[in-house]
Amino acid sequence: MYATTYHRPSSVEEAARLLSGEAKILAGGQTLLPAMKLHLAGPSDLVDIRRIGALKGIKADRSAVTIGAATTHFEVASSPDIRKAIPALATLAGWIGDPAVRHVGTIGGSIANNDPAADYPAGLLGLGATVVTNQREIAADDFFTGLFSTALEDGEIITAVRFPVPKRAGYEKLRHPASRFALVGVMVAETAGGVRVAVTGSGSDGVFRATELEAALAKSFTASALAGITIATDRLMSDIHGDAAYRANAIRVIAQRAVGSAK
Numbered sequence: 001m002y003a004t005t006y007h008r009p010s011s012v013e014e015a016a017r018l019l020s021g022e023a024k025i026l027a028g029g030q031t032l033l034p035a036m037k038l039h040l041a042g043p044s045d046l047v048d049i050r051r052i053g054a055l056k057g058i059k060a061d062r063s064a065v066t067i068g069a070a071t072t073h074f075e076v077a078s079s080p081d082i083r084k085a086i087p088a089l090a091t092l093a094g095w096i097g098d099p100a101v102r103h104v105g106t107i108g109g110s111i112a113n114n115d116p117a118a119d120y121p122a123g124l125l126g127l128g129a130t131v132v133t134n135q136r137e138i139a140a141d142d143f144f145t146g147l148f149s150t151a152l153e154d155g156e157i158i159t160a161v162r163f164p165v166p167k168r169a170g171y172e173k174l175r176h177p178a179s180r181f182a183l184v185g186v187m188v189a190e191t192a193g194g195v196r197v198a199v200t201g202s203g204s205d206g207v208f209r210a211t212e213l214e215a216a217l218a219k220s221f222t223a224s225a226l227a228g229i230t231i232a233t234d235r236l237m238s239d240i241h242g243d244a245a246y247r248a249n250a251i252r253v254i255a256q257r258a259v260g261s262a263k
Contacts, residue, residue: 002042009047012054012134012157018047019155025049027070027109030101055108055159060085063165066132069108069158073097076107087263088169088187092123095173097180108158114206116147116237117181119173121207124161126187126198127169132160147206166191168221170262172254173201176241183241184250188213188258190221197255202247204237213255223256 009015019025024032024043027050035041049055055070060081067076076082077094096102096110096119110120111131124131124140131138134157143151152158166189173185182201189196197213200206212232216225231251233244242250 002036002039004036004043005045007045007047008051009049010052012049012052012159015047015049015052016134016155016157018045019157021045023047025109025112025157027112028072028105030097030105030109031113031115049157050106058082064162065089065165066160066162067107068160070106071108073102073105073107073110074099077102085165086127086163086169088171088189088258088261089123089127089163091261092119092171092185092187095119095171095175095180107161111143111161112150112152112158114144114148114150115181116203116206117176117179117183117185117201119171119182119185119200122182122185122187122198122200123171124163124198125207125209126171126189126196127163127166128189128191128193128196129164130162131158132162133158137162141209144207149206164191168262170258170260172257172261174250174254184247184254186210186251186255186258188217188255188262190217190262194218195221199251199255202236202251204235208235210251210255213252217259221259221262223259226252226256226259 023045026046026048056068059066073093073096083090129140169189173182185200195217197210231248236244
């Protein structure tokens with residue numbers, strides 16, 4: 001690893017002041033630390049926000065669930081409040097990686113990294129969440145801007161994610177057997193603003209909303225409503241795990257499963 005200076009701020013304000021030059025935030029470190037070990041990343045400073053109390057915790061009421069950015073995947077998956085309000089979100093978190101990853105990785109770190117095969121981006125986009133930072137609030141529709149790219153600006157720190165409670169939602173994914181990343185992951189949700197369907201693991205530009213599936217489910221929120229839908233392949237990736245045509249078919253199948261499990 002490259003030489004770096006480690007900081008452990010006690011507040012979001014202190015952390016923001018430390019973010020200059022080549023400094024990087026250390027949230028869960030599940031991507032950053034391996035990248036540093038491989039000399040793919042060499043931040044001058046690591047700003048560890050994992051122990052900032054204001055960034056941790058889960059709050060839920062009848063209309064929304066708010067999750068602190070430093071809350072781990074395990075804490076989301078095991079939260080009774082989330083299991084009651086948005087069971088699909090708890091399911092999503094419980095399928096991330098393995099126990100070691102879930103006990104260390106955080107929701108804020110995951111969405112800030114925006115890996116194209118990560119689960120949380122589909123959760124945020126499918127549920128119509130809002131990303132709260134130390135400077136503003138960003139709708140999920142505007143937050144994810146491309147592969148490993150977000151709307152975050154220099155010095156901006158995610159402090160929480162707010163999820164409106166849907167009428168019902170379901171998440172299913174086709175997992176890579178080794179990494180457990182999503183080859184195809186689909187969040188479907190019937191919300192106050194209409195049906196939303198978000199797909200991760202397949203888009204050539206990262207997570208995206210499947211409008212053709214949304215239109216079909218708006219007419220009938222049933223798995224059978226998706227039986228004849230064809231997913232366009234022009235926005236899908238092809239790699240050693242499956243070409244665009246394979247992923248297009250898998251998206252429809254996984255979406256049907258997600259509708260079937262929605263609650």
